[in-house]
Amino acid sequence: MTAAATLDEVCVVACAEAWRGDGEILASPIGVVPTVAARLAKATFEPDLVLTDGEAYIVANPLPVGRPPEHKVIEGWLPYRTVFDVLWAGRRHVMMGATQIDQYGNQNIACIGDWERPKAQLLGMRGAPGNTVNHPTSYWVPNHSRRAFVERVDVVSGVGYRRAAETGESATRYHDIRLVVTNKAVLDFDTPDHSMRVRSLHPGVTVDEVSEATGFPLVVPEDLAETRAPSDEELRLVRDVLDPSGLRTSEVK
Amino acid sequence: MADKRTTEDEVVAELADGMTVGIGGWGSRRKPMSLVRAILRSDVKDLTIVSYGGPDVGLLCAAGRVRKVIYGFVSLDSIPLEPHFRAARQSGAVDAMELDEGMFQWGLYAAALRLPFLPTRAGIGSDVMRINPELATVTSPYDGEELVAVPALSLDVALVHMNRADAGGNGQFLGPDPYFDDLFCMAARRRFLSCERLVPTDDLLKEGPVQSLRINRMMTDGVVEAPHGAHFTSCDPDYERDEDFQRLYATAAGDPEAWATFERTYLQLPSEAEYQAAVRAS
Known part of the structure; x- marks a missing residue:
């Protein structure tokens, strides 16, 4: 009998679902939970996904996070500059973090405060501007709170729906923000004006809890589903193969 | 074939205040750190640093040598945020041009192609x-x-670190990723390459396949043999990142006294050889 899924495992499966149906494209997960998730998707329902070892190799077999693999089946070479080629060619779906995200999916990973003289310098823009206007993007926010889900992001790194629409066709042409997965819920932008919507709640989480932790109004459908539970086979893969050291637990707040 | 062998200090003697300097590598990976340390030993200042930033940016900011940083990110990889760079940004000590990291590549490429x-x-x-x-x-x-x-991100000087090179300035990467070092060289007026080991030209293909000869001598003006020159960043496959040392570097950043000790122990030394000796002794 498999032990019941913990929250971090529910999150892994919810993140994995972001890549369902993507086929033969590069899945680029940022962070532990998204990495385990992308590898899980490839090992189960999305076998054609292309994954790297986090460095320059495309690897065919499922690798564990946080420890050296026994064997890497290297099927290709993808140094950083080739990643940009793939990215601009659109054959990629990234799952990034978001220090801040707003109602229309604008994301900030650059800094907190005024960019000219930030209160807290963070990573910088990284690839967020290019990612969001070139191919599908999803987000993983391990601590669903009003600090992260804000009315207005301090800096727009990743372009959201409203900003893209205001900018014009070059921004909207390949723009596709898919899912926002948090420790409480799965959210999307499947609404007439692309404002954020609750898609499913993780087991035991209420709508009020999610709304309370969000700094803007969320669209809440009437027939709100529960985030699907991991299957026994998914739990086995996560626990025994993809994350045997349990690194995922430290990322989920 | 011209003999382009030189030393870190001779390279830095070509720098002048206010120059725009591109630094190869990526984050905390294969950075030309011995050349960066040579800048710290000089009195060059007001530099504009163009970099896929790591501790190169952090060290130069901490030493007050930087007027402006052009970057897509600055990170130590295993430690996501670069503490010295953060401090410099948050205190307003440096100007910044922050780009998407793919735009950054495009800027180097435009400069390389004279567009x-x-x-x-x-x-x-x-x-x-x-x-x-x-x-x-x-x-x-x-x-x-x-x-x-x-x-175009046109550079006065490019500094890159390779695994192998010959005396004529042909450079070879042996790790899995060339990063953007060839573009840095092509975008610059003066180009300097340090390497783990100088080998005779005829031995280059004994070290790795022809595709690893990413830098050719049209792209370089000087070559410095610098064993462990990328320390404490990684230089795959010659060595991994020195994570303990990087942690020491990052932790010391938060405490003026600890930083003063770090500087005294590792940076305020008369030569690269003494730096390497201090690291071995630590």
Whole structure:
């Protein structure tokens, strides 16, 4: 009998679902939970996904996070500059973090405060501007709170729906923000004006809890589903193969 | 074939205050750190640093040598945020040009090809356009699409570190990723390459396949043999990142006294050889 899924495992499966149906494209997960998730998707329902070892190799077999693999089946070479080629060619779906995200999916990973003289310098823009206007993007926010889900992001790194629409066709042409997965819920932008919507709640989480932790109004459908539970086979893969050291637990707040 | 062998200090003697210096590698990976340390031993200042930033940016900021940083990110990889760079940004000590990291590549490539700009969608709609008011867009003459015109990031000097090189300045990477070092060299007026080991030209292909000869001598003006020159960043496959040392570096950043000790122990030394000896003794 498999032990019941913990929250971090529910999150892994919810993140994995972001890549369902993507086929033969590069899945680029940022962070532990998204990495385990992308590898899980490839090992189960999305076998054609292309994954790297986090460095320059495309690897065919499922690798564990946080420890050296026994064997890497290297099927290709993808140094950083080739990643940009793939990215601009659109054959990629990234799952990034978001220090801040707003109602229309604008994301900030650059800094907190005024960019000219930030209160807290963070990573910088990284690839967020290019990612969001070139191919599908999803987000993983391990601590669903009003600090992260804000009315207005301090800096727009990743372009959201409203900003893209205001900018014009070059921004909207390949723009596709898919899912926002948090420790409480799965959210999307499947609404007439692309404002954020609750898609499913993780087991035991209420709508009020999610709304309370969000700094803007969320669209809440009437027939709100529960985030699907991991299957026994998914739990086995996560626990025994993809994350045997349990690194995922430290990322989920 | 000209003999381009030189030393870190001779390379830095070619730098002048106010220059724009491109530094190869990526984050905390294969950085020409012995050349960066040589800058710290000199009195060169007011530099504009162009980098896929790591501790190169952090060290130069901490030493007050930087007027402006041009970057897409600055990170120590295993430690996501670069503490010295953060401090410099938060205190307003440095100016910044922050780009999408793909735009950054395009800027180097434009400079390499002697073009004023290269077009891309990356950046459109984001605050990259707001925080860099000098960035302009162009309209495609073919279909009217509006694209970002990434300006050439032309460099006075490029500094890169390779695994192997010959005395003529042909450079070879042996790890899995060439990063953008060839573009840094091509974007610069003066180009300097350090390497783990100098080998005779005829031995280069004994070290790795022909595809690993990413830098050719048309792209370099000087070559420095610098064993462990990328320390404490990684130099795959010669050595991994020195994570303990990087942690020491990052932790010391938070405490003026600890930083003063770090500087005294590792940076305020008369030569690269003494740095390497101090690291071995630690």
